[in-house]
Amino acid sequence: MTTILDDQKLSGYSLMQTAIEAVAAFMVARADGKTVSPPRHHVPFDGHGDLVFTIGGVSGDRPLAGFRVYDTFTGNEQTQIVAVWSADDARLKGVVLGERLGAIRTGAIGGVAIRHLSPPDAKVVGLIGSGLQARMQLAAAASVRPIRKAYIYSRDARHRAAFAEDMQAQLGLEVKPVACAKDAAKEADIVICATSSTRPILDMSDLKPGAHINTLGPKTIDAHELGLDVAAAASIIATDSKEQARSYASPFFLQGSRHEQRMVELSDIVAGRTTHRTSSDQTTLFCSVGLAGTEVAVAAAILDSLSGKDA
Missing domain, CATH: 3.40.50.720 (NAD(P)-binding Rossmann-like Domain)
Known part of the structure; x- marks a missing residue:
């Protein structure tokens, strides 16, 4: 059964260290040319807003692939969806719904910058x-x-x-x-x-x-x-x-x-x-501008850290 997480499962700040280490590892892989991180892609729906996609992943011993999509539709609360696959066996590792994963990911990128620059x-x-x-x-x-x-x-x-x-x-x-x-x-x-x-x-x-x-x-x-x-x-x-x-x-x-x-x-x-x-x-x-693929790496690390728990 595919694991599905929501904002409630990601509440608090205990997952931040896990997210920071996932982003740091992704950055090293990026420097080695082992990531996929194209710019985000906007798909307009005339008169309503956009669906915005970021797609990315990482190769290596534990290759990951996935995407994040969120909307800019007016008159509705923004919805975000992140899906993560294990690329070597085509297994869907899980799906994360809500806004909190994106904020954790952005926080973790900021944390990596602070670790190396402050x-x-x-x-x-x-x-x-x-x-x-x-x-x-x-x-x-x-x-x-x-x-x-x-x-x-x-x-x-x-x-x-x-x-x-x-x-x-x-x-x-x-x-x-x-x-x-x-x-x-x-x-x-x-x-x-x-x-x-x-x-x-x-x-x-x-x-x-x-x-x-x-x-x-x-x-x-x-x-x-x-x-x-x-x-x-x-x-x-x-x-x-x-x-x-x-x-x-x-x-x-x-x-x-x-x-x-x-x-x-x-x-x-x-x-x-x-x-x-x-x-x-x-x-x-x-x-900070948003590096595609980091949300996939963070989601994968969180899914792994919560495996065996009541996810």
């Missing part, structure tokens, strides 16, 4: 945004660094207060809501931007020297949540998929600049094939 002794996180993505990013940061404190800012004071109370209880960290984005970032070793803002909410003057920044929100020329001076100051600019960044409907916010030419693949950093952080005063930037 100061090794990073203890303070600044978060801009209080949604599910910000929660997963904080959980991922706490999985790879000795985090002791987090500051949270979002536009709605009730949301940031609820975030602080819940994440403090869930992760055992001190989480403090603050009144502006600058207050969240000024003491942070790691800054996580997970907003829908189309205008920069932070620039370089707001950041602590040597900070690492993960940006998850808008990153197009016409709409970006970070000031371009952050990219200019960054010693390292990494992304999970340069191909996906080039495939944005609206041009990527660094397109055509010298900073785009400096951008490196996170997979090459993970595999030790390109530059990583070498000093405590370096500013580093990770631009």
Whole structure:
């Protein structure tokens, strides 16, 4: 019988470490040319929205293949489906329904970036945004660094207060809501931007020297949540998929600049094939765009970890 998981089965944050290791292994395989990760594909349904597909997998001793599909239909809650096959025996390993797997996967990618780009002794996180993505990013940061404190800012004071109370209880960290984005970032070793803002909410003057920044929100020329001076100051600019960044409907916010030419693949950093952080005063930037196939790898790892349990 095919295993089917939903958001309830993936609740909490206990699966984050499993997801991070799955993404790290996928990154090494990507650097070795052993993954399938084409850009996402939009199929429009006129007047309603799109079905968006990401397809990918990994070869090697335990080859995987699969896809994720989600909708942009208006007037309905978004639905996501991830299906995973064991490619060597054509066995359907399982199906995952709901939005939580995607957030875990994105959090895990952010966690891998934090592991390889942030100061090794990073203890303070600044978060801009209080949604599910910000929660997963904080959980991922706490999985790879000795985090002791987090500051949270979002536009709605009730949301940031609820975030602080819940994440403090869930992760055992001190989480403090603050009144502006600058207050969240000024003491942070790691800054996580997970907003829908189309205008920069932070620039370089707001950041602590040597900070690492993960940006998850808008990153197009016409709409970006970070000031371009952050990219200019960054010693390292990494992304999970340069191909996906080039495939944005609206041009990527660094397109055509010298900073785009400096951008490196996170997979090459993970595999030790390109530059990583070498000093405590370096500013580093990770631009998360969504690497196809990682959701398949994470789903497979979670399905394996839950096998034998009441899945």
